[in-house]
Amino acid sequence: MNELKKTDTDADEWSSLKAYTNARIALGRTGVSIPLRESLQFKLAHAHAKDAVYSQLNLPDLQASLSASGLPIHSVRSQAENRDTYLQRPDLGRLLDDTSTAKLQQLAGSPVDICLIIADGLSATAVMQNAGTVVNLLVEKIRQAGYSLAPIILVEQGRVAIMDAIGGLLHPRLAIILIGERPGLSSFDSMGAYITYAPQPGxxxxxxxxxxxxxxxxxxxxxxxxxLMYLIHAAFRLQLTGVALKDNDGLLG
Structure with missing residues (x-):
């Protein structure tokens, strides 16, 4: 009978696992419901995720965070005129508007090895928090490896595939885009990096x-x-990226 009197506040055997993940496990219970604190934290996380989707790039602050790279920086836009259009028409987020196309056509010069692109994606918050650190570290290592770099391109209302449109105009051997990922309920500030060898439309x-x-x-x-540096070296060696390029460096093993 004593076992039946176990209280709701007793330690859950899953609690120790919470040290290894932000996932919502071992929340406890109050009667047949989760505790009020956990319910409010869920609503707060949902609000953070929603805010991230509608967040905007602060271009002056972003450019300032990239200044240590020493690279020229240029801003462009996709054909999605506003956030609602961007969310409803993913295809427009993959294409440059006419003004941006003309701007990049003027920038095109001698082919370079790598073009770095930064886009807001589905979380400008993630980009504002992480892009500066990643780019400054990456540029330093790219230069040490002897690769040439194009100006940094900042994209508003951009999707991943806009890197192909930019690549088709600037003709780098390889393009990398840093972009805000779809927010999760424990990761509204998550940024992704995509790398493409010989980027071009289509x-x-x-x-x-x-x-x-x-x-x-x-x-x-x-x-x-x-x-990223592992993938860059491998991409130039094999002259490809994608499913044929495997990550075998074991950094996460």
Whole structure:
């Protein structure tokens, strides 16, 4: 009978697992419901995720965070005129508007090895928090490796595939886009990195490699940069990216 009197506040055997994940486990209960504190935290996390989707790039602050790279920085826009259109028409987020196309046509010069692109994606918050650190570390390592770099391109209302439109105009050997990922209820500030060899319009997703969940509570920026450098070296050696390029460096093993 004593076992039947176990109270709701007794330690849950799953509680120790909470040290290893932000997932909602071992929440406890109050009667047949979850505790009020957990219910409110869920609503707060949902609000953070929704805010991240509608967040905007602060271009002056973002450019300032990238200043240590020493690279020229240019801003462009997709054909999605506003956030609602961006969310309803993913196809427009993959295409540059006419003004941006003309701007990049003027920038096009001698081919370079790598073009770095930063887009808001589905969480400008993630980009504002993580892009500066990743880019500054990455540029330093790219230069040490002897690769040439195009100006940094900042994209508002951009989707991943806009890197192909930009690549088709600037003609880098390889393009990398850092972009805000779809927010989760424990990861509204998660940034992804996609890498494409010989970017050009018409490519599909199997031609890209992705590194996901770049943030302090996920894949730390320094480790993400090491993963990117591995993929860069491998892409130039094999002259490809995508499903044929495997990540075998064991950094996350």
């Amino acid at each position: 490519l599909t997703d199997e031609r890209r490699n992705c590194i996901s969940n770049i943030r302090d509570q996920g894949l730390p920026p320094a480790m993400a940069v090491d993963k």
